[in-house]
Amino acid sequence: MSTIDFSGRVAIVTGAGGGLGRLHALALAARGAKVVVNDLGGAVDGSGGSATAAQRVVDEIRAAGGEAIANGASVTDFDAVQAMVQQAIDQWGRVDVLVNNAGILRDKSFSKMELADFRLVVDVHLMGAVHCTKAVWPHMVAQKYGRIVMTTSSSGLYGNFGQANYGAAKLALVGLMQTLSIEGAKHDIRVNALAPTAATRMTEGLMPAEVLEALKPEAVVPAMLVMASEQAPNRTILCAGAGTYEAAHITLTQGVHLGLTPDTPERLLAALNEVTDSAGETVPMSGSEQGTNEVKQALAARAHA
Template structure:
């Protein structure tokens, strides 16, 4: 069965090029009305304006519907204005893909903290601002799909990307909470961890590698993750036509009784504590607390019976 998105409205940030453009075209092909967001404007950055307008024209020339919304996603008031414009024009927002991003790579010791804040503002606060602005509309209509854009740098780390990795890890935390809060409201929230050839990566890879990492190879994952049957609270990694789920998990846990609850005993038990063969998935912070209490109660009783 095909994924039917006809008539839905999607906002894609940073959609003037690269992954955002690929996501926009993929959704438009399925009958989605697409809002092409990018930075810039006539007085500031005509290049970005032309890029966003160019993507909108591509969609319109193919018979689809698209509009351009130029604003910096780290500007809360500008984002609020963009969402108001979309609601005035199309009456609803079904899909938000938080894709806008920048790089300011440098080793942590050499990092400029203002540049660090700028990266966090765009990636994290941009996702916060856009998600917060569409949230009441999605709640009102009882339906919504939000897709964060994380990165392997945020999940696993990457040299010289402390700012980017911190921001990309943070959006996973945002996803986790919004997925829980949105579950009863028909809102599903996921993250995409793309590996693609974009303006941010073109200087880092060989030409034959870049060819495999076309943004279009990632966008099927984005389409699925904002579809009606999408999961929620899930990280989809994608690149070069490969798709995988990344997740946070814990080892089963080892109880240390009060008399042995020392750093030295933990060191002795480390092989058991770090054994991931019986790993568990935890759906919320409170669920983790309840699980720890259950383990402690069970093992305390067993310890007392020895």
């Protein structure tokens, strides 16, 4: 069994002043990583800010014998994010791991949600991860090594009432991961996504006490460590909660070739059960595989016409 070790590695964890982010930072440091603990120090809804949350985690890491520095940049501010990455480079000379964990909640049903709250949640989760990834990317390309973890959610993968903004942002991160994992592969930059189920400040009041007790956030951390490790997979969505670990896939069914005639819409409606049948579905390795499947069936149908 391979040991997961981060000795000599430098990691940045965003939103690491509390909750899962704090545990991610502590776990990376305990296994040898030098850690930039980033946290704006705001409330769950993104309001306010204080550097003390990040500094407390840094103090914890240092007290345990590790190395860490605090950073209070908002992930929505690209200039501040670039300065954070430069801070890591100036301090330790490299950045090997980025855990995009920062996030906020502004939950409401879509009919009652203000567009400003939709936009801000997307800005923090999606654009925040884009900013951080964009800032570390050239350094990882230059050193031919990088591990990037996007934090997605079951709300994005499968939906959740009252979280249209959050779900949209979280599934967008999967789309970002899909392409970056392809573009980064030749540089040994591996990009994966973590879908955690955990009791944190963001889930208080949403679940019964006994369920919250089972969903200790510590149980999510092993999945992050795997995706941040030298032995990490690439282009994987790992789900983790209560000590259970699963993988989620965006699949493609075999489909049905119907051609194009005036009555194709009616025939498609009649064939929907067959079109959506999951038997024999695949996990495409790139978007072009959808087109390949469609053209293959079209050409086969033409050959048999």
